[in-house]
Amino acid sequence: MNRLAILAGQGSLPNQLAAAHAPALFVTFEGLDVSPPDNEHLHTSYERFGEMFDGLSVAGVTEVVFAGGLARPQLNPANFDAKMMQLAPRFMAAMQGGDDGLLRAVIAAFEEHGFAVRGAHELLPGLTCAAGLLTGPEPSDADRKDIARARDVLSTLGPLDVGQGAVVAGGQVLGIETAQGTDAMLRFVAETPEGLRRGKGVLVKAPKPGQDLRVDMPAVGPKTVEAAAKAGLAGLVLDAGQVVLLEREETLRRAKALGVFILAEEP
Amino acid sequence: MNRLAILAGQGSLPNQLAAAHAPALFVTFEGLDVSPPDNEHLHTSYERFGEMFDGLSVAGVTEVVFAGGLARPQLNPANFDAKMMQLAPRFMAAMQGGDDGLLRAVIAAFEEHGFAVRGAHELLPGLTCAAGLLTGPEPSDADRKDIARARDVLSTLGPLDVGQGAVVAGGQVLGIETAQGTDAMLRFVAETPEGLRRGKGVLVKAPKPGQDLRVDMPAVGPKTVEAAAKAGLAGLVLDAGQVVLLEREETLRRAKALGVFILAEEP
Numbered sequence: 001m002n003r004l005a006i007l008a009g010q011g012s013l014p015n016q017l018a019a020a021h022a023p024a025l026f027v028t029f030e031g032l033d034v035s036p037p038d039n040e041h042l043h044t045s046y047e048r049f050g051e052m053f054d055g056l057s058v059a060g061v062t063e064v065v066f067a068g069g070l071a072r073p074q075l076n077p078a079n080f081d082a083k084m085m086q087l088a089p090r091f092m093a094a095m096q097g098g099d100d101g102l103l104r105a106v107i108a109a110f111e112e113h114g115f116a117v118r119g120a121h122e123l124l125p126g127l128t129c130a131a132g133l134l135t136g137p138e139p140s141d142a143d144r145k146d147i148a149r150a151r152d153v154l155s156t157l158g159p160l161d162v163g164q165g166a167v168v169a170g171g172q173v174l175g176i177e178t179a180q181g182t183d184a185m186l187r188f189v190a191e192t193p194e195g196l197r198r199g200k201g202v203l204v205k206a207p208k209p210g211q212d213l214r215v216d217m218p219a220v221g222p223k224t225v226e227a228a229a230k231a232g233l234a235g236l237v238l239d240a241g242q243v244v245l246l247e248r249e250e251t252l253r254r255a256k257a258l259g260v261f262i263l264a265e266e267p
Numbered sequence: 268m269n270r271l272a273i274l275a276g277q278g279s280l281p282n283q284l285a286a287a288h289a290p291a292l293f294v295t296f297e298g299l300d301v302s303p304p305d306n307e308h309l310h311t312s313y314e315r316f317g318e319m320f321d322g323l324s325v326a327g328v329t330e331v332v333f334a335g336g337l338a339r340p341q342l343n344p345a346n347f348d349a350k351m352m353q354l355a356p357r358f359m360a361a362m363q364g365g366d367d368g369l370l371r372a373v374i375a376a377f378e379e380h381g382f383a384v385r386g387a388h389e390l391l392p393g394l395t396c397a398a399g400l401l402t403g404p405e406p407s408d409a410d411r412k413d414i415a416r417a418r419d420v421l422s423t424l425g426p427l428d429v430g431q432g433a434v435v436a437g438g439q440v441l442g443i444e445t446a447q448g449t450d451a452m453l454r455f456v457a458e459t460p461e462g463l464r465r466g467k468g469v470l471v472k473a474p475k476p477g478q479d480l481r482v483d484m485p486a487v488g489p490k491t492v493e494a495a496a497k498a499g500l501a502g503l504v505l506d507a508g509q510v511v512l513l514e515r516e517e518t519l520r521r522a523k524a525l526g527v528f529i530l531a532e533e534p
Contacts, residue, residue, distance in 0.1 A: 096438070152427055160419055162440045171363070173429045176443040179463050180455075188447075188455045196446050 005061040009068030050083030063116040119214035129264035131240040136261030150204035169201025186227035200234040221246030235261030272328040276335030317350030330383040386481035396531035398507040403528030417471035436468025453494035467501035488513030502528030
């Protein structure tokens with residue numbers, strides 16, 4: 001029989017998963033401020049992977065899900081247990097490839113120790129959207145052209161492992177998401193001098209080809225909608241099933257109030 | 268016999284060209300604050316292309332160079348002369364393709380009226396750089412890797428007519444130049460949260476494939492160097508012969524003072 005463990009990062013997602021999967025073990029980590037729900041609970045540390053793997057096995061866990069924002073607390077090698085001492089060199093080497101690299105190495109460590117790694121979107125299908133116009137006005141022809149151009153930019157850059165998002169307005173590229181994330185890009189777009197601007201424009205969010213959706217899904221939420229409105233955009237476009245819609249009701253409510261459309265398209 | 272006209276935009280470049288080409292006709296436009304040098308001088312308006320073409324022909328001009336920053340003053344159709352009335356619809360349609368589109372249409376109009384259009388870099392070879400380390404410390408191995416990755420981003424995006432510049436630090440892309448230009452991108456990079464940053468990084472500037480260097484060359488100058496230093500970068504990389512180095516001495520002096528390298532590479 002399968003038992004799930006929820007490896008809890010920041011935000012509301014871990015608790016949503018816990019509510020939907022009551023038998024799941026809820027795992028919290030030192031240095032992260034997470035309030036565990038009523039589920040059975042294991043508190044451990046990134047410094048003690050041995051303790052964590054043992055705790056999971058004892059609880060009968062067979063599969064795990066990484067949920068919520070992954071903060072990287074300061075680790076003290078003096079506190080590492082034997083398993084973490086053994087894994088640390090791999091994790092450190094993987095960090096050269098950035099957070100993505102580190103996550104891949106952590107996933108591999110879980111899999112080698114017999115745990116399957118699931119994606120939050122598989123366990124909570126309401127996290128993502130089916131294709132369709134979720135809210136707001138119908139995208140105009142100009143918006144459709146901007147969407148196509150933004151998708152061109154994303155699919156062209158994707159093989160380089162860059163760009164989960166792009167903003168195009170009036171055919172002109174105004175923002176390409178880099179390591180700083182979507183909100184930083186939207187703040188940058190909001191500062192575009194008026195004279196340069198050739199239309200309202202759209203934000204397109206999509207995973208990069210080969211992105212491991214089990215640990216790293218593009219996400220939008222109420223803040224994204226507000227930042228998009230501040231940047232003067234007509235709307236947001238998401239890949240159906242592949243982009244997390246955080247706080248769905250609140251996000252849709254704000255988008256409607258701000259007159260910003262949210263469109264989910266088949267990837 | 269060939270005679271050159273310098274179509275003067277903002278900045279010091281038109282006067283540098285005039286000094287190097289004394290027989291050239293110096294053309295200024297209403298609405299642009301340009302002080303003409305001692306060369307023979309024609310003052311005209313973007314609203315009167317007919318008057319301008321006639322003035323050039325009368326002065327024996329056979330070739331023109333667009334020099335300096337091109338401001339786009341407010342035009343009043345009521346003041347258009349007959350030639351501009353005829354050209355305006357084409358220019359307006361071309362503006363849908365942005366400043367690049369408009370410039371291509373303006374170039375085409377000059378060529379149709381018998382004027383060859385030259386590039387400032389052909390007439391003033393010192394504008395650009397020969398390959399080599401121009402100033403600052405030798406780029407490190409990490410810098411070389413960042414340069415290669417930034418070049419990958421630029422060459423991948425180039426066919427989409429996006430990206431004259433990119434910033435990569437520690438293998439991580441922190442900025443891709445969009446319509447807002449290099450300085451805006453560098454300000455954005457300077458705001459990267461410390462925790463995200465994985466190295467100093469480099470700015471690479473190169474023309475897009477097919478970019479018409481006669482009217483639109485990537486350029487760096489003292490401000491670029493200062494913005495790069497503020498963004499914590501190790502250095503700037505330019506395509507030799509294809510990127511304008513503005514105020515060369517001042518740019519090199521500041522780069523040296525700030526410990527920022529400037530490297531010109533064969534494209």
